[in-house]
Amino acid sequence: MSEKQKEFLISIGIDPNDELDVIEDKVGDYLTLNCLDENYNPNEEGLMCESILDYIGQL
Numbered sequence: 723m724s725e726k727q728k729e730f731l732i733s734i735g736i737d738p739n740d741e742l743d744v745i746e747d748k749v750g751d752y753l754t755l756n757c758l759d760e761n762y763n764p765n766e767e768g769l770m771c772e773s774i775l776d777y778i779g780q781l
Contacts, residue, residue: 723777730770746778
């Protein structure tokens with residue numbers, strides 16, 4: 723995980739040292755609740771959430 727992704731996690735209240743399944747759940751919830759417009763398109767934070775979820779999915 724990049725430093726930028728870790729900094730983003732910290733900024734939204736998620737510990738980047740948590741288990742990956744915990745991070746995945748919390749990031750997914752944050753994305754759904756805070757980062758999508760009325761057409762379900764992600765904003766800038768949403769794109770960061772998606773990049774974190776993609777990273778976790780590749781492991």
